[in-house]
Amino acid sequence: MIQIINTGxxxxxxxxxxxxxxxxxxxxxxxxSDIETASHVVLPGVGAFAAAVESIDRxxxxxxxxxxxxxxxxxxxxxxxxxxxxxxxxxxxxxxVGLGVIPHEIKRFGDNVKVPQLGWNVVQPQTEGPYQTGExxxxxxxxxxxxxxxxxxxxxxxxxxxxxxxxRGRMLACQFHPELSGExxxxxxxxxxxxxxxxxxxxx
Amino acid sequence: MLKSRIIPCLDVNDGRVVKGVKFQNLRDAGDPVELxxxxxxxxxxxxxxxxxxxxxxDRIAMLETVEKVRRKLGIPLTVGGxxxxxxxxxxxxxxxxxxxxINSAAVRNPDLIHEMSVRxxxxxxxxxxxxxxxxxxxxxxxRSGTTAETLDAVKWSATAQKLGAGEILLTSFDxxxxxxxxxxxxxxxxxxxxxxxxIASGGADSVQHMVEAFEHGAHAVLAAxxxxxxxxxxxxxxxxxxxxxxxxxx
Numbered sequence: 001m002i003q004i005i006n007t008g009x010x011x012x013x014x015x016x017x018x019x020x021x022x023x024x025x026x027x028x029x030x031x032x033s034d035i036e037t038a039s040h041v042v043l044p045g046v047g048a049f050a051a052a053v054e055s056i057d058r059x060x061x062x063x064x065x066x067x068x069x070x071x072x073x074x075x076x077x078x079x080x081x082x083x084x085x086x087x088x089x090x091x092x093x094x095x096x097v098g099l100g101v102i103p104h105e106i107k108r109f110g111d112n113v114k115v116p117q118l119g120w121n122v123v124q125p126q127t128e129g130p131y132q133t134g135e136x137x138x139x140x141x142x143x144x145x146x147x148x149x150x151x152x153x154x155x156x157x158x159x160x161x162x163x164x165x166x167x168r169g170r171m172l173a174c175q176f177h178p179e180l181s182g183e184x185x186x187x188x189x190x191x192x193x194x195x196x197x198x199x200x201x202x203x204x
Numbered sequence: 205m206l207k208s209r210i211i212p213c214l215d216v217n218d219g220r221v222v223k224g225v226k227f228q229n230l231r232d233a234g235d236p237v238e239l240x241x242x243x244x245x246x247x248x249x250x251x252x253x254x255x256x257x258x259x260x261x262d263r264i265a266m267l268e269t270v271e272k273v274r275r276k277l278g279i280p281l282t283v284g285g286x287x288x289x290x291x292x293x294x295x296x297x298x299x300x301x302x303x304x305x306i307n308s309a310a311v312r313n314p315d316l317i318h319e320m321s322v323r324x325x326x327x328x329x330x331x332x333x334x335x336x337x338x339x340x341x342x343x344x345x346x347r348s349g350t351t352a353e354t355l356d357a358v359k360w361s362a363t364a365q366k367l368g369a370g371e372i373l374l375t376s377f378d379x380x381x382x383x384x385x386x387x388x389x390x391x392x393x394x395x396x397x398x399x400x401x402x403i404a405s406g407g408a409d410s411v412q413h414m415v416e417a418f419e420h421g422a423h424a425v426l427a428a429x430x431x432x433x434x435x436x437x438x439x440x441x442x443x444x445x446x447x448x449x450x451x452x453x454x
Binding site: 011013014017018020021047048113114115116117118119120121122135137138139140141157158177179180181182183185186 | 205206207209244249250274275276277278279280281297298299300302303322324325326327328370371399400401423424453454
């Protein structure tokens with residue numbers, strides 16, 4: 001059973017529909033014990049950094065989520081804002097404290113491109129990883145600029161390179177929306193669920 | 205680099221897809237769920253469903269349509285038409301929309317743009333602008349083109365950006381359904397006044413029209429008749445665009 005963390009601020013119908021199409025049962029959860037023990041956990045994310053941080057803290061889930069992500073043999077998936085939440089902070093709201101799993105600040109795209117980035121972009125793994133190069137749907141104004149040490153990663157190009165995905169063991173974070181990225185995105189979800197192809201990913 | 209997007213648009217009335225000319229004379233063009241999946245299969249980058257109905261009962265039917273489309277659709281879905289409040293937008297998002305487009309309600313109450321953006325994010329907040337050339341300006345129309353506002357579409361697009369919109373869906377009333385190409389001067393003016401992604405809409409009949417729109421600042425092109433009538437598939441359109449040097453998703 002896939003446990004989707006119910007931060008209450010994300011629109012997750014598309015994600016649920018994608019799991020339904022794959023025949024994978026899911027449920028929404030706010031329970032620390034589910035998040036600790038489930039085979040698969042998703043930290044979804046559409047919406048605002050501050051609201052998501054506030055929701056995680058209100059539910060008392062901060063330490064549980066950090067612990068889970070720091071246990072890379074467990075399958076965890078962070079999507080879009082969910083990936084940004086891994087950072088220490090975000091330019092979107094500098095008073096909000098991110099999960100800090102990676103010591104980076106999430107930064108806004110520069111003025112040389114239209115913001116938000118809305119549309120399909122090429123995602124290119126730079127280390128051995130959970131999926132092949134493909135095109136994915138993005139909807140974001142902020143992004144990770146440098147790859148964190150000890151993680152595998154993929155790049156994309158939008159007014160310069162940014163980090164469009166990172167992974168470590170069976171923990172995968174995607175700035176793009178696999179659930180909205182057609183067949184290629186379904187494959188990313190499938191690979192994450194199966195957990196086979198990136199058992200050694202990221203340890204480059 | 206970000207790809208230029210091709211977006212088929214389905215005008216939905218009482219659970220069926222319809223198509224008109226200058227927003228009038230609606231005729232049946234198929235089942236929204238079947239058509240949506242068909243277009244995804246052809247390589248559509250995104251879909252727009254516009255609710256063109258007026259009655260409350262039809263609006264409930266629209267929520268059901270969005271749910272049904274979402275179950276099958278693996279690409280982004282924008283829904284617009286008749287949205288008057290943050291609550292309306294929330295209902296559509298819960299039904300499975302990824303973005304919500306507001307038009308008349310945003311003109312009546314510009315704060316709605318801000319409220320939606322704060323609640324759901326800018327990437328979710330699309331402002332649709334219908335406009336026609338009147339006395340040398342692009343005049344905003346609301347209520348499906350029936351009400352002329354004392355509002356300049358170019359200035360309105362910049363205001364919408366300031367209020368927190370994430371994308372502009374720009375439809376030319378003069379060109380809608382006429383197959384005479386997108387309104388390029390309007391597209392130029394709006395993409396210069398506002399730095400948001402702009403979806404060009406109204407008038408497409410050929411790949412050349414789409415090339416022109418991209419050359420005049422469009423981030424995406426919306427089309428209905430060209431696809432519904434089966435003249436061209438999305439795949440054929442994208443192949444020809446690629447041959448003309450426009451970067452599209454494979």
